[in-house]
Amino acid sequence: MRPAGLIGSLGAMAVAGALTLVPASTATATAPRAGAGGASAAPVAAEAPPAAAATQVAISAVDLDGPAISTVKVTVRNAGPERMRTLKVSFAGPVGWAVQPSTVQVEGSLAAGASAEAVFRIQVPERRAGFTVRAFTATATYRGGDGAGTATATRTQRSGTPLANLAAAYNNVGVTDESATGPGDYDGEGNSFSAQKLAAVGLRPGEPVTALGATLRWPNVPSGTRNNVSAAGQAVTLDGTGGKLVLLGSGVTSGASGTVTVHYTDGTSSSGAIGFPNWSFDPANAHGATLVASSDGRNRPSGYGNAGIAYRVFAHSVPLDPGKRVEFVVLPANGNVHVFDMAVAP
Amino acid sequence: MIDVPYAAHRTVRVGVIGLGNRGSGMTTGWSVVPGCTVTAVCDIRADRARRGADGLAAAGKPRPAEYGGSADSYTEMLRRDDIDLVYIATPWEFHYEQGKAALLAGKHVIVELPIATELDELWDLVDTSERTRRHLMLAENCSYGRNELAMLKMAHEGLFGEVTNGHGGYLHDLRALLFSDTYYTDAWRRRWHTRSTASFYAMHGLAPIAAAMDVNRGDRMATLTATATEPKGLADYRERFVPRNHPSWNETYVNGDLVTCLIETAKGRIIRAEHDVSSPRPYSRINTLAGTRGIFEDYAGVVSAGGGRVYVEPDHSGHAWRDFGSYRKEFDHWLWKKIGDDAANNGGHGGMDYVLQWRTVQLMRAGLVPDIDVYDSAAWCAPVPLSVMSLAAKGRPVQVPDFTRGAWVNLRTGLDSRTTEMPPVA
Numbered sequence: 001m002r003p004a005g006l007i008g009s010l011g012a013m014a015v016a017g018a019l020t021l022v023p024a025s026t027a028t029a030t031a032p033r034a035g036a037g038g039a040s041a042a043p044v045a046a047e048a049p050p051a052a053a054a055t056q057v058a059i060s061a062v063d064l065d066g067p068a069i070s071t072v073k074v075t076v077r078n079a080g081p082e083r084m085r086t087l088k089v090s091f092a093g094p095v096g097w098a099v100q101p102s103t104v105q106v107e108g109s110l111a112a113g114a115s116a117e118a119v120f121r122i123q124v125p126e127r128r129a130g131f132t133v134r135a136f137t138a139t140a141t142y143r144g145g146d147g148a149g150t151a152t153a154t155r156t157q158r159s160g161t162p163l164a165n166l167a168a169a170y171n172n173v174g175v176t177d178e179s180a181t182g183p184g185d186y187d188g189e190g191n192s193f194s195a196q197k198l199a200a201v202g203l204r205p206g207e208p209v210t211a212l213g214a215t216l217r218w219p220n221v222p223s224g225t226r227n228n229v230s231a232a233g234q235a236v237t238l239d240g241t242g243g244k245l246v247l248l249g250s251g252v253t254s255g256a257s258g259t260v261t262v263h264y265t266d267g268t269s270s271s272g273a274i275g276f277p278n279w280s281f282d283p284a285n286a287h288g289a290t291l292v293a294s295s296d297g298r299n300r301p302s303g304y305g306n307a308g309i310a311y312r313v314f315a316h317s318v319p320l321d322p323g324k325r326v327e328f329v330v331l332p333a334n335g336n337v338h339v340f341d342m343a344v345a346p
Numbered sequence: 347m348i349d350v351p352y353a354a355h356r357t358v359r360v361g362v363i364g365l366g367n368r369g370s371g372m373t374t375g376w377s378v379v380p381g382c383t384v385t386a387v388c389d390i391r392a393d394r395a396r397r398g399a400d401g402l403a404a405a406g407k408p409r410p411a412e413y414g415g416s417a418d419s420y421t422e423m424l425r426r427d428d429i430d431l432v433y434i435a436t437p438w439e440f441h442y443e444q445g446k447a448a449l450l451a452g453k454h455v456i457v458e459l460p461i462a463t464e465l466d467e468l469w470d471l472v473d474t475s476e477r478t479r480r481h482l483m484l485a486e487n488c489s490y491g492r493n494e495l496a497m498l499k500m501a502h503e504g505l506f507g508e509v510t511n512g513h514g515g516y517l518h519d520l521r522a523l524l525f526s527d528t529y530y531t532d533a534w535r536r537r538w539h540t541r542s543t544a545s546f547y548a549m550h551g552l553a554p555i556a557a558a559m560d561v562n563r564g565d566r567m568a569t570l571t572a573t574a575t576e577p578k579g580l581a582d583y584r585e586r587f588v589p590r591n592h593p594s595w596n597e598t599y600v601n602g603d604l605v606t607c608l609i610e611t612a613k614g615r616i617i618r619a620e621h622d623v624s625s626p627r628p629y630s631r632i633n634t635l636a637g638t639r640g641i642f643e644d645y646a647g648v649v650s651a652g653g654g655r656v657y658v659e660p661d662h663s664g665h666a667w668r669d670f671g672s673y674r675k676e677f678d679h680w681l682w683k684k685i686g687d688d689a690a691n692n693g694g695h696g697g698m699d700y701v702l703q704w705r706t707v708q709l710m711r712a713g714l715v716p717d718i719d720v721y722d723s724a725a726w727c728a729p730v731p732l733s734v735m736s737l738a739a740k741g742r743p744v745q746v747p748d749f750t751r752g753a754w755v756n757l758r759t760g761l762d763s764r765t766t767e768m769p770p771v772a
Contacts, residue, residue, distance in 0.1 A: 068759060068764065096506065121757050230660075336660075
């Protein structure tokens with residue numbers, strides 16, 4: 001082994017991920033505290049909290065002004081009645097964002113009411129234009145404490161402004177006129193719905209479409225122009241209150257499903273799974289969707305064709321908190337999901 | 347020297363060693379970067395040093411001092427106290443010795459590929475950099491390529507998901523140049539193909555992949571396995587195109603035409619680095635990066651889209667490649683946004699050379715931490731000797747040294763840097 005030599009100013013730095021025990025603000029210490037920053041400090045005895053209290057995990061704000069390496073603190077508070085032992089804290093950010101370390105093992109144990117703080121470093125990319133929601137998750141696994149064995153916290157941070165409406169997110173040409181099929185590319189292979197055949201089943205630009213109790217509207221744009229959203233996690237402003245959010249669309253290839261997250265004006269959010277059958281070949285109730293309209297054939301780059309085969313539009317919904325006002329919706333991060341409209345239903 | 351900033355320099359004064367094809371072009375590049383001046387030039391052939399000085403003077407730049415005439419003329423140049431940065435563009439066999447001498451003379455150093463060709467030399471450069479507190483970096487212009495930097499930023503954004511593998515290399519049909527009597531002085535580069543079987547020059551493709559995987563910044567290259575095809579390309583070319591009285595007919599070529607290194611990182615990623623300069627083929631550095639959510643391939647798309655193609659979920663579906671153009675625009679590195687036009691006007695290799703030089707000068711003038719340090723440089727060049735070792739062991743894996751001595755676990759920024767202004771020129 002080659003002997004180590006000088007390596008610069010950071011060579012002697014402690015590797016990130018250090019963990020310190022911190023006094024719990026609500027705990028009453030009855031024993032001497034450990035030395036400051038002592039990762040292996042003796043646990044702090046405290047007055048036992050109510051037996052039903054759950055372990056608390058909190059993630060500090062993440063500095064998203066990248067590209068940079070940001071420091072994140074995860075605090076775990078033992079709110080249970082028992083001493084917390086073999087505590088491990090893990091932290092993760094958006095996929096592809098490096099974290100150092102991914103897990104911190106806490107030495108010693110935590111008295112009831114005491115807290116431990118784990119420090120992580122995360123690689124933050126340059127801030128993207130537009131609206132982003134970044135999600136961070138911390139998980140504590142342990143023995144003792146509240147007896148649950150695991151506790152998780154999620155922190156989401158937003159930047160930018162959601163798109164004004166769904167039309168602002170249109171990124172795909174899904175409908176063409178049979179006399180000009182060239183611009184269409186609903187499925188990534190140059191195919192699209194026929195405007196004539198959709199009209200024949202009631203889907204005309206700007207006209208209402210009723211589905212799952214919601215009144216939606218077929219995109220009010222000319223054929224051969226962008227009229228739907230291939231979902232990629234876009235955030236879209238939507239105002240309303242109700243019992244469910246209804247989405248109008250269909251799928252391409254397979255696996256057209258994902259999570260819709262609804263953000264409310266009070267800062268909270270809820271989410272639900274949706275899925276659409278393939279516009280042609282899946283069972284009409286795949287993913288729990290509801291058939292809205294079925295058109296005959298499709299437009300191909302060479303012109304109208306595939307007569308006799310149904311090309312379909314579906315509806316699906318996710319529940320809303322009826323007591324809250326919707327502020328914006330984050331679409332699934334799955335390009336196979338195509339959305340023509342969405343609306344709040346009672 | 348990790349995270350050690352340069353001392354801020356009002357002006358960066360460059361001394362050049364080697365004014366052949368590469369060195370002469372880069373000398374002009376240094377001279378046009380704001381706040382940079384070439385104060386001395388050196389070549390074993392004094393006439394080249396003279397031409398280099400003449401060229402700068404003719405362009406209205408201060409005339410640099412000239413050194414030359416012998417193999418150790420550079421040592422005299424290194425004694426000057428008006429040189430902050432030594433740029434070395436000599437044949438590979440001189441890089442280590444000259445780079446070390448420049449460090450010992452108290453200069454920062456930027457060396458053309460490779461910085462050294464033996465493991466003990468690489469370690470010695472690391473040690474010497476640390477001991478002298480001077481930076482030494484590989485002049486890896488391709489690390490500053492526009493597509494390469496966009497690929498890096500896409501990786502950091504997470505567009506590829508968890509990056510699992512990458513593929514880079516240097517695939518350049520150099521046969522005509524290798525047999526030229528004038529291009530490589532004394533045919534130095536061809537002679538390397540008579541000495542050993544090695545991946546001599548894969549860094550242009552390896553370095554951008556390593557950067558996108560944060561090698562030495564959270565991951566590291568751990569093991570290397572090499573394979574080589576038979577050495578047939580140069581002999582075949584000579585047979586068909588080189589006169590029988592040419593001196594090359596006394597040579598036997600031993601380096602495989604295609605030398606491939608499979609490198610596994612500590613985090614289990616795989617890098618495939620290729621080197622082939624002996625076969626007929628269009629130019630490529632490959633530049634492929636893939637992960638759990640997508641893939642980028644350079645040199646495969648239409649030129650108007652930046653030459654690359656991409657497929658990332660959820661943006662794409664249907665198993666069809668998409669043009670890279672919109673991604674290159676969105677993830678364009680600030681350096682290219684800022685000086686891309688200047689680069690196109692001033693630098694070779696599509697502007698990469700100028701971006702490398704501009705950024706190096708900026709880092710020194712502003713007193714910032716280098717994007718590429720001696721640890722990166724050593725790691726990227728280690729496949730030269732390691733491929734020899736693996737091939738000698740019939741392709742068995744060999745350990746890649748950890749030149750950071752454990753500090754690779756620490757996340758830190760590098761080429762994916764924050765927008766910075768060039769200090770104003772007084």
